[in-house]
Amino acid sequence: MVLLPFVDLDLDPALAALRPLGGFFALRTAGAAAGPARVELPTLAQTYATAPAHGRGDALASRVVVVTERLRAPEPRVAASLAQQGLAARLWSVALGCAALYGRLPDLDPGLLRWDVRASAPGDLLLTEVRPQPGEPDLASGVLERHLAPLGEALRARYGVAAGLLWGNAGSALGGAARELDRWARAHGRTDVAERARTLTDDLFAHPLLRATGTRTGTAFRRRSCCLYYRVPGGGVCGDCCFNRPPHSSPGTASGRP
Structure with missing residues (x-):
């Protein structure tokens, strides 16, 4: 991978450069937070455990329940898919935003990221320590291998969500994050950021x-799988779905997600 020349910026304790990009890109950090870090929140490392966590509650199951309640999902498998896609979008946005703006990544170890399962972006994730990673940003290791692979394993084991669907969600989330970053960069005359992204x-x-x-x-x-959002009451197909309209529906019923 050859990246364009970049004017290096040091990672600041608040990762403030991410804030103008919008809620999915912004990340709370303990160094910038008022008061002590919320250590009662489970880490993503605990969340990815295939078996339910002990001592701090079961964050993955709790998130699936939250999504089920908010969207009236008809079964846990649907809620699990949508919960995974939402977290994937957050992780891709933060990592891609840091890599494109700062030219480096903070250490996104699952043990350093805490998850508030009832909150929405940007209040859902807390990075307890900003540790700059040396060298060129490695998003494949930082997001795919350390987060999405173990998260997918947990969801397959606990909710029976198909691997192809989950990786499709990961691709869709990456495509969405890249598209939003490109839109912001071009609107603000940051063609360097757009090219790096x-x-x-x-x-x-x-x-x-x-x-x-x-x-x-x-x-x-355009993805080759479906996240199952069409099964949510009032849902439809997403803009990048493999379906043109929800399966078993009449033409004109596909409202889609923004």
Whole structure:
């Protein structure tokens, strides 16, 4: 992977450069928070445990319940898929935003990230320590291997969600994060950020775990699977879905997600 020349910025304790990009990109950090870090929140390492966690509650099951209640999902498998896609979107946005703006990543170890399962972005994740990672940003290791792979294993074991669906969610979340970052960068005259984001995204979609998840045209992405959002009452197909309309529905009923 060859990245464009970059004017290096030090990672600041608040990761403040991410805030103008919007809620999915912003990340709370303990160094910038008022008062002590919320150590009672479970870490993502605890969340990814295949078996329910002990001592701090079961964050994964709690998140699935939250999504079920808020969207009236008809079964846990649907809520689990949508919960995973939401967390994937957060992780991709933070990592891609840092890599494109700062030229480096903070250590996103699952043990350093705490998750408030009832909150929405940007209040859902807390990075307890900002540790700059040396060298070029490695998003495949930082997000795919350390987060999405163990999260997928837990969801398959506990809710029976298909692997292809979950990796499709990961590809969809990456495509959405890249598209929003490109839109922001071009609107603010940051073509350098747009080019870096495109290079990083191209490299990620060449990864074996994401290569077959969909097709790309510029910043547009069309996935080869479905996240099951159409099964939510009042839902439809998403803009990048493999379906043109919800299965077993009449034409004109696909409202979709924004």
